[in-house]
Amino acid sequence: MTELPSTEQLRAEVRQWLATHWTGLPKTVDPWVSSPERVAWLEQAVDAGYAAPTYPPQWFGRGYPAELATVIAQEFSAVKAPGARQDKYSIPANTVLKFGSDELKTAVLHDFLTERARACLLYSEPGAGSDLAAVRTTAVRDGSQWVINGQKVWTSGAQTSQYALLIARTDWDVPKHKGLSFFLIPMRQPGIEVRPLVQITGESHFNEVFITDAVVPHANLIGGEGNGWRVLQTALAYERSIMGDSGRSSRNKSKADSLVELAREHGRLDDAAVRQDLAKVLALRELNKLNNARAKADAGQGTSSSIMSLGKLAMSGILHNEARLKTEILGAEALLAGADNPEADDVNFLSLNAFFTSIGGGTDQIQRNIIGERVLGLAKELEVDRDIPFRQARRS
Amino acid sequence: MAISTHERAELRAAVHDLLQDGCTEADVRRVMDSDDGFDRALWHRLADQGVTGTLVDPEYGGVGLSTLDMETIAEEIGAALLPSPFISSAVLTTTLIQTAGTADDQARLLPGLAAGSSIGTVAVTGKRGTWTADGVEVHRNSDGTLTGTVHYVIFGQIADIILVIAHVDDGIGVFEVDPGAAGFTRTAATVFDPTVRLSTFSFQHTPARRLGTAGWPAVQSALDLAVIALAGEQVGGARRIFDITVEYLKTRIQFGRPIGSFQALKHMAADLLLEVESATSAAQHAASVIAESPETADGAIALAGFTCAEAYLSTAMSAVQMHGGIAFTWEHPAHLYLRRARSGLQLFGCPAAYRERYLVSKGA
Numbered sequence: 148m149t150e151l152p153s154t155e156q157l158r159a160e161v162r163q164w165l166a167t168h169w170t171g172l173p174k175t176v177d178p179w180v181s182s183p184e185r186v187a188w189l190e191q192a193v194d195a196g197y198a199a200p201t202y203p204p205q206w207f208g209r210g211y212p213a214e215l216a217t218v219i220a221q222e223f224s225a226v227k228a229p230g231a232r233q234d235k236y237s238i239p240a241n242t243v244l245k246f247g248s249d250e251l252k253t254a255v256l257h258d259f260l261t262e263r264a265r266a267c268l269l270y271s272e273p274g275a276g277s278d279l280a281a282v283r284t285t286a287v288r289d290g291s292q293w294v295i296n297g298q299k300v301w302t303s304g305a306q307t308s309q310y311a312l313l314i315a316r317t318d319w320d321v322p323k324h325k326g327l328s329f330f331l332i333p334m335r336q337p338g339i340e341v342r343p344l345v346q347i348t349g350e351s352h353f354n355e356v357f358i359t360d361a362v363v364p365h366a367n368l369i370g371g372e373g374n375g376w377r378v379l380q381t382a383l384a385y386e387r388s389i390m391g392d393s394g395r396s397s398r399n400k401s402k403a404d405s406l407v408e409l410a411r412e413h414g415r416l417d418d419a420a421v422r423q424d425l426a427k428v429l430a431l432r433e434l435n436k437l438n439n440a441r442a443k444a445d446a447g448q449g450t451s452s453s454i455m456s457l458g459k460l461a462m463s464g465i466l467h468n469e470a471r472l473k474t475e476i477l478g479a480e481a482l483l484a485g486a487d488n489p490e491a492d493d494v495n496f497l498s499l500n501a502f503f504t505s506i507g508g509g510t511d512q513i514q515r516n517i518i519g520e521r522v523l524g525l526a527k528e529l530e531v532d533r534d535i536p537f538r539q540a541r542r543s
Numbered sequence: 544m545a546i547s548t549h550e551r552a553e554l555r556a557a558v559h560d561l562l563q564d565g566c567t568e569a570d571v572r573r574v575m576d577s578d579d580g581f582d583r584a585l586w587h588r589l590a591d592q593g594v595t596g597t598l599v600d601p602e603y604g605g606v607g608l609s610t611l612d613m614e615t616i617a618e619e620i621g622a623a624l625l626p627s628p629f630i631s632s633a634v635l636t637t638t639l640i641q642t643a644g645t646a647d648d649q650a651r652l653l654p655g656l657a658a659g660s661s662i663g664t665v666a667v668t669g670k671r672g673t674w675t676a677d678g679v680e681v682h683r684n685s686d687g688t689l690t691g692t693v694h695y696v697i698f699g700q701i702a703d704i705i706l707v708i709a710h711v712d713d714g715i716g717v718f719e720v721d722p723g724a725a726g727f728t729r730t731a732a733t734v735f736d737p738t739v740r741l742s743t744f745s746f747q748h749t750p751a752r753r754l755g756t757a758g759w760p761a762v763q764s765a766l767d768l769a770v771i772a773l774a775g776e777q778v779g780g781a782r783r784i785f786d787i788t789v790e791y792l793k794t795r796i797q798f799g800r801p802i803g804s805f806q807a808l809k810h811m812a813a814d815l816l817l818e819v820e821s822a823t824s825a826a827q828h829a830a831s832v833i834a835e836s837p838e839t840a841d842g843a844i845a846l847a848g849f850t851c852a853e854a855y856l857s858t859a860m861s862a863v864q865m866h867g868g869i870a871f872t873w874e875h876p877a878h879l880y881l882r883r884a885r886s887g888l889q890l891f892g893c894p895a896a897y898r899e900r901y902l903v904s905k906g907a
Contacts, residue, residue: 411907423899426901426902434824437828441820460814515809515813516806518816523803526801528805
């Protein structure tokens with residue numbers, strides 16, 4: 148193995164490389180569609196070893212520890228270039244790297260890192276939300292392929308993705324966690340029908356996916372038959388770590404983005420009650436940043452940290468509290484909406500969209516279970532369907 | 544002197560071991576029932592470990608460590624509920640002598656404080672307990688003596704180095720009063736938290752000597768360090784009582800299963816973990832910022848000032864609630880943590896005041 152560079156050496160190298168190669172990208176419209184310019188840029192970053200530096204060299208990485216990867220990410224972010232830390236943010240690439248066969252890695256890993264191919268997530272079902280292990284979408288082996296039937300929901304990017312990460316039941320006669328398998332399924336085939344879903348904000352980022360006799364090659368079974376739950380847990384952990392990193396801002400980019408500015412503009416900065424509340428809410432966001440920084444420092448020291456698992460729960464508290472206080476500052480103006488009332492529109496949007504974080508990727512209540520059980524080691528909640536064949540489990 | 548993260552972990556372990564030996568729950572209960580509320584033998588052992596000289600330069604017999612190390616030590620002290628003048632003597636008095644005193648004052652006073660042979664305290668605030676300049680209720684008379692009353696003087700009965708903050712013609716001054724000075728009387732207050740003793744100091748034309756020419760900014764700098772030390776104690780105490788509670792959730796069986804399996808309690812525990820971790824980040828961040836760039840530390844100090852106090856309070860209160868009946872007894876330690884949390888909530892200013900200071904630091 149080659150010697151690792153020092154932080155300073157690496158920083159200089161990346162800075163030099165970016166100065167030569169980075170020329171900017173056109174604005175993206177749909178985050179689920181990667182423009183040809185973006186793909187071309189990501190290919191350069193992948194080829195240079197900057198996209199997934201913690202991956203091993205044979206899989207487009209440099210075998211770096213996370214702290215060196217962070218250096219690369221800092222330099223990319225300084226010039227607003229995307230593409231660093233795909234080894235942290237690309238759910239399909241990470242899942243395939245960790246659990247996929249070499250054959251599968253060869254087939255798709257490069258495409259995922261360059262976004263030549265994108266993958267959506269076929270996890271939740273109408274009958275399996277918080278209780279994700281209760282999925283009823285079924286995969287049946289047929290020679291060298293599997294035949295899939297069922298219905299999935301809350302899928303972003305389903306209309307444009309080439310692939311999906313799919314959790315499906317391959318055995319109904321064992322307890323629910325044990326009969327699941329994880330697949331990388333091609334989305335563009337006759338058996339898959341995608342219907343957009345309109346959210347409470349009026350936007351449409353999600354879809355329902357109806358699967359009727361769709362097929363997936365056996366080579367795309369990830370982690371082995373019956374091991375789907377384990378693979379899914381890892382894939383979900385990647386997703387949660389991303390959701391704890393940041394929250395979405397408003398859509399009109401009005402003064403509602405800044406609590407202090409909003410309060411100042413509405414003459415509420417001298418209201419003692421608002422001031423106390425304002426300090427509490429501002430502190431929540433700063434504390435989350437400090438927690439994340441400390442978790443990174445701990446990781447750099449090689450000590451594990453319980454903080455990472457707290458980020459998503461913290462973020463939903465931040466978003467709901469910010470939206471609550473912004474609504475209070477706005478007062479009756481919050482009765483209004485639309486482009487002619489940009490502040491009210493933003494605040495109302497943020498108030499509803501906060502549920503995206505407190506429900507999506509595991510509700511706050513499920514997060515608290517996870518923290519209680521996996522971080523603090525508390526006893527698990529009693530699950531009456533845990534040890535019976537899934538076929539016999541009660542359903543709504 | 545800057546020490547490495549590894550060395551800081553060793554320092555933490557050494558203080559932890561010492562307190563595990565010398566400051567068990569039984570020790571805390573013994574000391575809190577004693578007259579002084581303080582274990583002088585243990586104080587000397589801590590001094591040998593360098594705890595009392597943490598912030599004192601080696602030229603005055605100290606160890607000369609940073610605020611980060613001070614915060615680390617404070618976490619261990621808070622976790623053990625150590626009844627001691629660490630904050631009032633080793634942090635507040637020591638720092639005030641450094642910020643307000645002349646070189647002579649430092650050479651005269653710091654070696655004793657560092658060695659643990661002297662115990663210092665600073666008399667700052669009146670009955671309202673704001674720990675602000677306008678809360679000072681002592682003034683210098685035209686003959687140079689001091690008159691007025693100071694409340695909530697931390698470990699005031701055992702102090703032999705007594706600094707007093709008083710109004711002077713053009714602002715605030717820092718004074719030194721001899722423990723035997725005429726017109727000076729000190730009375731032990733009856734305290735809610737028996738691990739932090741408080742006194743009321745009364746001055747009637749008491750002779751005093753001014754330290755240098757320093758005014759309120761020097762006092763504020765010393766108070767800022769004391770707040771960070773207090774935040775460290777609060778983080779340590781919160782984490783210890785949280786750990787005790789989590790352990791109880793694992794071992795207490797009701798309805799045929801560990802009570803931690805009930806979501807009502809599990810979810811409280813998850814929320815408390817977030818509070819404890821956030822408070823830890825706030826305290827350590829403040830200690831780090833004040834060491835590196837004190838002029839920009841206002842927001843970080845204020846954030847630690849209210850976050851850590853309130854996290855400790857909610858953790859200790861939840862600990863009592865989650866334990867149920869057993870923690871409603873004097874015999875159970877949970878109330879000792881709750882008492883310490885409630886005293887920390889008021890010392891050096893209340894959370895609302897720190898929130899206001901935080902907001903001002905954000906340009907609001």
